[in-house]
Amino acid sequence: MSDDNKDTSGAEQPHEGEGTPKRVIGTPSPATGKALVSADEAPAPAADTADELDEKSAKKAERIVATLFLVAFAASVVFIAYYIGWSGRDGGMHGVSRTRESNLWFGGMMTLAFMAMAIGVTIWVRRLMTSKPIIQERHDLQTDEATREAFNQDFLEGAADSGITKRPLLRRTLLLAAAPLGLAPIFLLGDLGPLPKKRLRHTYWGEAVKKAKAEGKKGVRLVVDGTNRPLRVSDFATPGGMITVLPEGVEETEEALNQIAKSVTILINVPADEFKPKKGRENWHINGVVAYSKICTHVGCPAALYEQTTHHILCPCHQSTFDATDAARVVFGPAARPLPQLPLSVEDGYIIATDDYDEPIGPSFWERGKTS
Structure with a gap:
């Protein structure tokens, strides 16, 4: 190698155009001891202003x-x-x-x-x-008096x-x-709050039935939700159907909206030969036409789905499943009790409710005791 590429100390110098030479491993970094800003140029700490x-x-x-x-x-x-x-x-x-x-x-x-x-x-x-x-200094956890x-x-x-x-x-x-x-x-x-206490034991169905009986009727007629059209037996004669109904006479007021929320009911036509009425409820249906509360007994979601082949009522929120042929008995899911059933009858060809639900509607966690 030519001596022109070496300085007087004997270190090899890079040829012109060869770029920056690589640092040999083990040698100190050329940036050691250097700072971006010198001590004289560094900003002084902010003064008390x-x-x-x-x-x-x-x-x-x-x-x-x-x-x-x-x-x-x-x-x-x-x-x-x-x-x-x-x-x-x-x-x-x-x-x-x-x-x-x-x-x-x-x-x-x-x-x-x-x-x-x-x-x-x-x-x-x-x-x-x-x-x-x-300035916060770090010391031992135990602090002294000073x-x-x-x-x-x-x-x-x-x-x-x-x-x-x-x-x-x-x-x-x-x-x-x-x-x-x-x-x-x-x-x-x-x-x-406040807690519902006994308010869920009664719905507008009971009030409507009392009012109808005071007028000499057997009960209150069922009307189709949305149209308020009274429902005849002949209008709901095909097995496998489901419809949402309310008591006749519900007014569009603030209080009525709360009553509707509790009184919403599903009417289902179950084949009469497959229907198994619960003991004591033999007269609560009309040839398989039965009514249950639409409010799921788990957490209160609307149980609005119906499988015609299995006759199962489904709640889409948590998949609670009820058997429409067997007093809405729970067959699957987290619900703890059946859907409350509404007693039905016929008057002048119209489907009527003869009484309120026999048990509280809605979630079971509201406690169903009579003293609640």
């Missing part, structure tokens, strides 16, 4: 933050007031017809409260607090730095805004 705040600008920011806290307080109060006050009119906020209105009020007020609080705290931190650096005293000192300094002790207006409005926000979830617990 507590005394550098423009008090005029700080006062303006303080008023803005206080206003936002007051807005959060007002929104929280409106949320609570609407829940316990305004929502009580026209049947209450829990009805189907007022769901959209209540969602707008509750969601809007809670959003406004949290947004005003968040913006206020952000302005507080950015405009009224200093940028003094805080460390605790140092923590107390840092805490007091941090409180003073935040301005919460110096600016009572911010402190008071912050506490005012936070108080109703903490209370609001407590009021939402009202949506968990």
